[in-house]
Amino acid sequence: MVDAGFCSANDPHPDSAVKLSDHLLSLIDRNNSADPIAKQFVPDPRELKIIKGEEWDSLGEEEKGAGNVLFQKYPNRCVLYVSTHCAAFCRFCTRKRRVEDEAKDAGNDYEAAFQYLRDHPEIDDVLVTGGDPLMLAPSKLEYSLKNVKSIPSVKCIRIGTRVPISNPKQLTDEHCRVIAENGVKFVNCQFNHPQEISPQTVEAIDRFKRFGISLNNQSVLLKGVNDSVETMRALCMTLYEVGVRPYYIYQCDLIPGLSHFRTTITKGRFIHSRLRGFISGVAIPFYIVDLPAGMGKVHCTRDNFVEFAPDITNQGEGVAFDTSINPTLEYPVRKFFNYQNKSFLYDEREFCPNDIEDTARMLYNGIS
Numbered sequence: 001m002v003d004a005g006f007c008s009a010n011d012p013h014p015d016s017a018v019k020l021s022d023h024l025l026s027l028i029d030r031n032n033s034a035d036p037i038a039k040q041f042v043p044d045p046r047e048l049k050i051i052k053g054e055e056w057d058s059l060g061e062e063e064k065g066a067g068n069v070l071f072q073k074y075p076n077r078c079v080l081y082v083s084t085h086c087a088a089f090c091r092f093c094t095r096k097r098r099v100e101d102e103a104k105d106a107g108n109d110y111e112a113a114f115q116y117l118r119d120h121p122e123i124d125d126v127l128v129t130g131g132d133p134l135m136l137a138p139s140k141l142e143y144s145l146k147n148v149k150s151i152p153s154v155k156c157i158r159i160g161t162r163v164p165i166s167n168p169k170q171l172t173d174e175h176c177r178v179i180a181e182n183g184v185k186f187v188n189c190q191f192n193h194p195q196e197i198s199p200q201t202v203e204a205i206d207r208f209k210r211f212g213i214s215l216n217n218q219s220v221l222l223k224g225v226n227d228s229v230e231t232m233r234a235l236c237m238t239l240y241e242v243g244v245r246p247y248y249i250y251q252c253d254l255i256p257g258l259s260h261f262r263t264t265i266t267k268g269r270f271i272h273s274r275l276r277g278f279i280s281g282v283a284i285p286f287y288i289v290d291l292p293a294g295m296g297k298v299h300c301t302r303d304n305f306v307e308f309a310p311d312i313t314n315q316g317e318g319v320a321f322d323t324s325i326n327p328t329l330e331y332p333v334r335k336f337f338n339y340q341n342k343s344f345l346y347d348e349r350e351f352c353p354n355d356i357e358d359t360a361r362m363l364y365n366g367i368s
Ligand code: SF4
Pocket: 085, 086, 087, 088, 089, 090, 092, 093, 094, 095, 096, 099, 130, 131, 132, 161, 162
């Protein structure tokens, strides 16, 4: 990174690992200090700023499970971590706590994880993730998938990966065969900017498709990367064109050191509202907030909004959501209140301090 001129050896970097692939380096425009790919992978000293409310396991994924690799987040769903490796490290990763942490590999007990699934027939949906499952040799991936598939109560297996973006050559026919033959219903990718959809990436997408594998995209809304109507429209339409369904736009999670990436939900709703009517309906993803501490995902649609402060410049009070689960938790946010005993206040001034002015500008201008 230092040799490539992306940062100085003296920059204060967080202790999370840094990794970029040759493929991503080839896509970065080094003359553009705002390059959207560089922003996702090159460390930024602002990562050292940790604000109140941020947590390494902000989604509360690791509270209930087995074998140090399987965790049950919802009554019917769980995540299975099969790798701590990735082709490149995303600065805004939700699972930084596990990525490239060899200690997390030690003591893993996959048999205990599979037994947990057998003992909990209410779990019918397993997300196989990491790290990145496609960093595994196909035979190792097959070991996990075959075991999960053999459990009759599991009806759906999904894989989460950024390999098609970060290092598309890593994907082989053998990976695709293993995925196709072991009951995987969807592969969920994470494209965040149209510049990531390179010819090599399109080849990888085509490879999946030749094996009949369906692809969804789950982008993260990131300040300075894709927080504009124009970029999000281009991303969704290009994905649609190459055969990947734009499925989610995620609000950036409350992971430590990410406040410079985080946009306001007000802005996210604005961008999302400007997709509808301007691009094909099937190319429009859901805009989602995954609430902290296992409270679950909520759609940022009118139905989910209990309270909304449209004028964020006027000491807005943030937004509150109905959630599908009824949480009883004390989460360390500045303001938390109950609405019919199931609400969470997302305080925009607290969580996205760097995006308030930008949001006001976008709302004032009507479009960016
Ligand atoms: S590929 Fe996924 S797990 Fe790996 S660093 Fe990026 S977001 Fe995190």
